[in-house]
Amino acid sequence: MANKRIAAHLKPRSLPEQARKLLNQFHAEDKVLVVISADPDALASALAMKRLLWRKVAGVTIARSNEIARPDNLAMCRLLNIPTEPLAAIKPGDFSKTVMLDSQPQHNEAFKDLRYDVVIDHHPLGDLNGIPFVDVRARYGATSTLMTEYLQGAKIKPSPRLATALVYGIKNDTAGFQRPSLEEDVKAFKFLFPKATLSVLRKIEFSEMRVKDLDLLRAALDRRVLRKHCMFAFMGEVKSPDNLVQIADFFLKVDIVDSSAVSGLYQDKLIVIIRNTAPRNNAGKIAEGAFGAVGSAGGHQAMARAEIPIERLKKEVGNPEAKSIANYVMRRVQHHRRKD
Secondary structure, three states: OHHHHHHHEEEOOOOOHHHHHHHOOOOOOOOEEEEEEOHHHHHHHHHHHHHHHHOOEEEEEEEEEEOOOOHHHHHHHHOHHHHOEEEHOOOOOHHHHHEEOOOHHHHOOOOOOOOOOOOOOOOOOOOOOOOEEEOOOOOOOOHHHHHHHHHOOOOOOHHHHHHHHHHHHHHHHOOOOOOOOHHHHHHHHHHHHHHOOOHHHHHHHHHOOOHHHHHHHHHHHHEEEEOOEEEEEEEEOOOHHHHHHHHHHHHOOOOOOEEEEEEEEOOOEEEEEEEEEOOOOHHHHHHHHOOOOOOOEEOOEEEEEEEEEEHHHHHHHOOHHHHHHHHHHHHHHHHOOOOO
């Protein structure tokens, strides 16, 4: 019965009906917690949810599972005034409703103990039985597109601030429409773009790196290993997983590289960031196949992430030295990656 209920949310319907069904999940006295793993698409989607619920609930709090360290994400929060709080500092009992955007509970250990009322996402559908409202459309290029449709269905004209956030969310997750996307992504972008503040958008887009990141990039270049058009690097201890994302994205700029897998240790976990542009491969399936049995893993064709607890990693590689971890990641990713 639960699977039928979830499937029903995936069927196409009119934009006003979409918005009505979503808003019917909430009441005036609700205190709503919006849970995200902060990146541009998630931040923009959370801001859109906050606007949808404006004056309809008692309050909305955006909680992030990760520290925001990437320069573009920091600039986005600062310039567009997107308020977030660390999920670890939140008391779930203070909220009557919980919404997850641009992710699913199985994607991160920090998400698993919460009870969700709404999940809206564009990653492949996982086990979401028992959640009252689910809208997962894996063919969409960005969750920001879904949230734009909800705004349109509710007849809400986005402010320049919100439009700028959603434009950047769509551009970021589709890599400027170079990654897989739908006509719906293009339509949402065309609807939002005239309403966005272009000077702010350019500033966010150009804020890709800090001076101190140059040393990290140099270390990544020194440690790079190229195997069958896939670039690997193990970075040891990192201050933030966002550092790994920067490097994985940078490696795709190399002409013969169509996939990258960059890993590092963060808070007693091995984090693996996978990026892919090869049509024959799927980053999400690679991550799940390579690491899903030993940790949490998820994503879609172009990008994915895995987290393996260090204690479980020790069982996989024995003494977790840099060389053994680097070889472990390369071996697992290559095994689940289709050869070119």
